[in-house]
Amino acid sequence: MTQIAAERYTGASVRRSEDPRILTGQGRYVADIKLPGMLHAAFVRSPLAHGRVLAVDVSAARAVPGVVAVFTGADLEAMTVPGPELLLSLMGGGGPMPEYTLLATDKVRFVGDPVAVVVAESRYLAEDGCELVDIDYENLPPVVSAASALDAGSPPVFANLGDNIIGPHKRSEFGDVTGTFAGAARVAEFHIDVHRHQNVPMEGRGCVASHDAACGVMTVYAATQSVHVTRMGVAMRLGMEQDKVRVLAGDIGGSFGLKIGASREELAVAAASRALGRPVKWVEDRVENLTASGQAREESFEVRAAVGDDGVLHGLDVKMVIDTGAYPVMGTMVPTIIEMMLPGPYKLAALGFESTAVTTNKASYVAYRGPWASETFVRERVLDLLAKDLGLDPLEIRLRNVAPRTDPPFTMITGRPLVGVTSKESLERIAQVVDIPAFRRRQAEERARGRYLGIGLATFIEAAPGPRSPEGPSGPMGLEHMRLRLADDGVLTLFTGQMPHGQSHQTTLAQIAADEFGVPFGQVRVVVGDSDVVPFGLTGGSRSATMTGGVTLHGARQLRAKVLDFASHLMEASARDLEITAGQVLVRGDPDSAIPVGEVARQAASGQFGADVDTNFEVEASFDGGEGGWSGGSHCAIVEVDVETGLVKVERYVAAEDCGALINPAVVEGQIRGGIAQGIGAVLLERSAYDQDGNYQSATFMDYLLPTACDIPRIEIVHLETVPLDADVNFRGVGEGGMIVAPPTVVNAIEDALTPFGVRIYEQHLPPARILELIAAADLG
Amino acid sequence: MVDITVKVNGATRTGSVEARKTLSDFLRDDLDLTGTHVGCEHGVCGSCTVIVDGRAVRSCLMLAVQAAGSEVTTVEGLAPDGALGALQQAMWDSHSFQCGFCTPGFVMQATAFLSAHPDAGEQEIREALSGNICRCTGYQSIIDGVLLAAHRSREIPCGREADRGGRR
Numbered sequence: 001m002t003q004i005a006a007e008r009y010t011g012a013s014v015r016r017s018e019d020p021r022i023l024t025g026q027g028r029y030v031a032d033i034k035l036p037g038m039l040h041a042a043f044v045r046s047p048l049a050h051g052r053v054l055a056v057d058v059s060a061a062r063a064v065p066g067v068v069a070v071f072t073g074a075d076l077e078a079m080t081v082p083g084p085e086l087l088l089s090l091m092g093g094g095g096p097m098p099e100y101t102l103l104a105t106d107k108v109r110f111v112g113d114p115v116a117v118v119v120a121e122s123r124y125l126a127e128d129g130c131e132l133v134d135i136d137y138e139n140l141p142p143v144v145s146a147a148s149a150l151d152a153g154s155p156p157v158f159a160n161l162g163d164n165i166i167g168p169h170k171r172s173e174f175g176d177v178t179g180t181f182a183g184a185a186r187v188a189e190f191h192i193d194v195h196r197h198q199n200v201p202m203e204g205r206g207c208v209a210s211h212d213a214a215c216g217v218m219t220v221y222a223a224t225q226s227v228h229v230t231r232m233g234v235a236m237r238l239g240m241e242q243d244k245v246r247v248l249a250g251d252i253g254g255s256f257g258l259k260i261g262a263s264r265e266e267l268a269v270a271a272a273s274r275a276l277g278r279p280v281k282w283v284e285d286r287v288e289n290l291t292a293s294g295q296a297r298e299e300s301f302e303v304r305a306a307v308g309d310d311g312v313l314h315g316l317d318v319k320m321v322i323d324t325g326a327y328p329v330m331g332t333m334v335p336t337i338i339e340m341m342l343p344g345p346y347k348l349a350a351l352g353f354e355s356t357a358v359t360t361n362k363a364s365y366v367a368y369r370g371p372w373a374s375e376t377f378v379r380e381r382v383l384d385l386l387a388k389d390l391g392l393d394p395l396e397i398r399l400r401n402v403a404p405r406t407d408p409p410f411t412m413i414t415g416r417p418l419v420g421v422t423s424k425e426s427l428e429r430i431a432q433v434v435d436i437p438a439f440r441r442r443q444a445e446e447r448a449r450g451r452y453l454g455i456g457l458a459t460f461i462e463a464a465p466g467p468r469s470p471e472g473p474s475g476p477m478g479l480e481h482m483r484l485r486l487a488d489d490g491v492l493t494l495f496t497g498q499m500p501h502g503q504s505h506q507t508t509l510a511q512i513a514a515d516e517f518g519v520p521f522g523q524v525r526v527v528v529g530d531s532d533v534v535p536f537g538l539t540g541g542s543r544s545a546t547m548t549g550g551v552t553l554h555g556a557r558q559l560r561a562k563v564l565d566f567a568s569h570l571m572e573a574s575a576r577d578l579e580i581t582a583g584q585v586l587v588r589g590d591p592d593s594a595i596p597v598g599e600v601a602r603q604a605a606s607g608q609f610g611a612d613v614d615t616n617f618e619v620e621a622s623f624d625g626g627e628g629g630w631s632g633g634s635h636c637a638i639v640e641v642d643v644e645t646g647l648v649k650v651e652r653y654v655a656a657e658d659c660g661a662l663i664n665p666a667v668v669e670g671q672i673r674g675g676i677a678q679g680i681g682a683v684l685l686e687r688s689a690y691d692q693d694g695n696y697q698s699a700t701f702m703d704y705l706l707p708t709a710c711d712i713p714r715i716e717i718v719h720l721e722t723v724p725l726d727a728d729v730n731f732r733g734v735g736e737g738g739m740i741v742a743p744p745t746v747v748n749a750i751e752d753a754l755t756p757f758g759v760r761i762y763e764q765h766l767p768p769a770r771i772l773e774l775i776a777a778a779d780l781g
Numbered sequence: 782m783v784d785i786t787v788k789v790n791g792a793t794r795t796g797s798v799e800a801r802k803t804l805s806d807f808l809r810d811d812l813d814l815t816g817t818h819v820g821c822e823h824g825v826c827g828s829c830t831v832i833v834d835g836r837a838v839r840s841c842l843m844l845a846v847q848a849a850g851s852e853v854t855t856v857e858g859l860a861p862d863g864a865l866g867a868l869q870q871a872m873w874d875s876h877s878f879q880c881g882f883c884t885p886g887f888v889m890q891a892t893a894f895l896s897a898h899p900d901a902g903e904q905e906i907r908e909a910l911s912g913n914i915c916r917c918t919g920y921q922s923i924i925d926g927v928l929l930a931a932h933r934s935r936e937i938p939c940g941r942e943a944d945r946g947g948r949r
Binding site for chain 1 (some may be wrong): 788799802821823828849855857859869873874878883884910911913916917918919920922923924927
């Protein structure tokens with residue numbers, strides 16, 4: 001709102017350039033794409049969790065007027081090339097690779113597993129066709145829980161694996177685990193569960209694929225977090241060269257980790273377009289999205305904690321099992337990150353960590369905002385449980401364990417230095433903002449009246465991007481690339497591989513570029529979403545603030561230097577004496593010398609300058625993350641639990657955050673609040689539930705409950721002053737922290753509210769019925 | 782097929798539709814008004830909200846044939862010629878949205894609500910919008926945008942009409 005008055009755009013809540021189009025219905029989402037001759041696809045999906053496919057009869061479906069084709073799993077097998085799941089092979093950690101086909105052929109492996117695809121003149125007709133596909137199944141016993149998957153006698157979901165272990169058991173030790181536990185005053189043991197829940201972007205998955213046989217080019221209009229990763233996936237499974245696949249993306253209706261790569265359905269749609277020679281569109285409906293797009297979390301932890309009588313946590317020994325569902329994608333990478341992050345900002349001296357990943361007859365485990373979030377849930381839950389046993393306040397036990405800022409910085413027992421981490425400061429700040437002693441007095445008064453209030457604290461750090469590793473050649477997160485160009489109309493264009501789906505990159509990157517290059521905000525364009533045009537990139541892992549913000553800054557600086565070098569010839573002045581301000585090149589202190597940057601670009605393109613003068617106003621920049629740094633913060637929730645109904649109301653929520661220098665405070669706060677809302681939803685409402693036969697129980701919004709405007713309180717945010725680590729780039733990622741830390745914050749508050757009942761909580765999903773069960777069980781116990 | 786005539790954003794539109802076709806699909810596919818988004822197809826998320834004869838309705842739960850003879854306002858009809866209406870402007874100023882998918886539904890729901898309740902306070906606005914789901918924002922910025930629009934409409938009474946999407 002301070003757009004005009006701001007001396008610098010960076011740091012101001014500049015209004016988003018995305019908004020005029022989305023507020024007027026002019027956004028272009030994948031469902032809005034309409035191509036001449038376009039057909040529509042719908043999928044026939046398995047009603048069984050686990051079954052053998054005996055016969056697929058598509059004759060009745062093919063006979064429906066308007067149905068153009070029906071492809072079975074066997075058809076698709078002939079139309080594509082076999083290959084590993086792209087994301088599993090890129091990120092899966094090197095475990096065994098399950099073998100399966102794009103659409104089910106021999107077996108179905110979860111309720112919603114695609115078996116056939118009907119392509120018709122309209123979506124209505126395609127769904128009519130789906131109704132008439134007759135599939136004969138033989139029921140197989142389903143593997144519905146991680147416990148049953150661990151049983152060597154469980155029926156293998158994938159025949160080539162022989163069992164249901166997709167990530168073989170492994171154990172690591174950091175520090176002296178045996179000695180720490182042997183010497184501990186107390187050893188506490190807990191079993192902690194994190195339940196299955198899911199991304200649920202308001203726009204589901206979808207694509208329009210259009211194959212041009214004459215040119216041999218496949219164009220895919222996609223909803224994806226990376227046009228390049230989607231291109232890799234399509235090229236790989238369709239047996240095409242990458243440069244013959246072009247992936248385009250427009251506006252994307254949220255993702256939160258779901259829309260990465262090329263899904264089995266999207267690959268089937270692309271193959272159908274190639275086979276039929278017509279564009280084919282598939283837009284997932286909500287039942288498909290909830291049932292089959294993917295789900296997340298569902299992890300269990302056996303925790304042993306070695307703790308002193310003073311509340312100092314010396315060591316943790318954690319055994320994790322993760323249920324990656326059917327068709328494993330990214331679930332096997334999660335334990336590795338959890339292991340690295342488990343110590344958090346605390347002075348833990350020893351960590352034992354072991355993990356096993358299993359496959360089951362449920363939807364695939366996908367990345368969901370802060371995929372490793374359970375490390376924070378487990379650690380922050382354990383600290384509160386220990387504090388209760390020791391009679392310590394939750395703030396006090398954290399302050400006794402948190403690593404203060406020191407020089408050199410404390411190094412996590414798992415290896416990364418906590419350089420610049422302000423967890424101690426954020427804990428102290430939040431305690432001050434909330435006034436915990438005043439709350440405790442009110443809590444006692446209300447309890448006397450039969451009202452149960454509770455307060456919860458939790459703290460987290462996030463490697464967004466993480467500290468620079470001394471041995472790492474390319475910084476904390478690999479390289480980020482950008483192409484920048486000054487055109488002769490004076491417009492500075494940034495080409496980025498970031499694929500925004502709510503993150504506001506078209507605004508925030510323009511703010512940075514405008515400041516660094518010296519043009520008005522409105523003179524910067526940010527181009528995204530065309531694999532033929534933008535450099536490789538991916539929006540995810542909270543990387544864009546540092547990595548893309550940084551490459552924007554450095555790229556704009558490089559381009560500015562080029563323009564000034566050229567202008568020095570044009571203006572017969574030393575480049576050192578020139579500057580670019582408000583879109584004009586001028587001799588410093590001489591406003592009369594000003595020439596618009598567009599005019600400078602026109603002169604450069606005029607051909608009047610010799611080969612010794614650089615007239616190319618385009619740069620390809622890369623950034624390695626610089627010094628990097630951690631994001632983090634501490635959150636506090638105050639809740640009221642109605643012990644008659646089990647309803648929990650979040651009365652107050654305060655976040656003290658440190659994500660470095662803010663590019664656009666309103667955008668940052670939107671990310672924080674959105675993550676917190678998802679975390680509150682995960683605890684109070686959301687669950688991806690299966691029954692004992694593997695039937696999915698949460699397939700509509702009447703069953704999978706999302707938080708509404710009445711469930712989420714006004715969230716108060718305090719920004720901590722950051723510790724600058726890098727000379728130029730101190731923006732840090734903020735996309736995932738809210739979702740990482742809100743669940744333990746809220747659960748800690750609920751347990752605190754229920755202290756008079758002696759309730760202890762070892763799980764994350766606490767809908768009203770479960771609250772009442774916990775109270776009743778504690779009464780009995 | 783059924784022939785229907787609907788007044789959409791002030792213009793008379795005709796179509797020939799299957800009886801089972803939803804109003805949302807008619808608007809999106811037949812009239813190319815893709816600002817109306819379909820988020821759940823069972824009336825829970827509110828993304829497809831449009832105003833039919835002055836009332837906010839879920840266009841995924843209404844058949845196109847049921848809208849025959851009605852006046853329908855979609856997000857495209859709030860402020861023609863690429864301008865922003867007062868509510869849209871307030872939402873832009875408040876950073877109300879992120880991914881934008883739920884946006885048209887919220888804009889239409891809030892337009893209908895403010896039209897009937899120009900003096901609404903925060904809690905009433907929260908309740909009025911509690912049938913619309915946003916997955917990105919945690920709602921606060923949306924509520925703030927509606928509050929700002931309500932506030933501005935009280936300060937500048939003549940600014941109200943644009944807020945209400947035109948006709949009553």
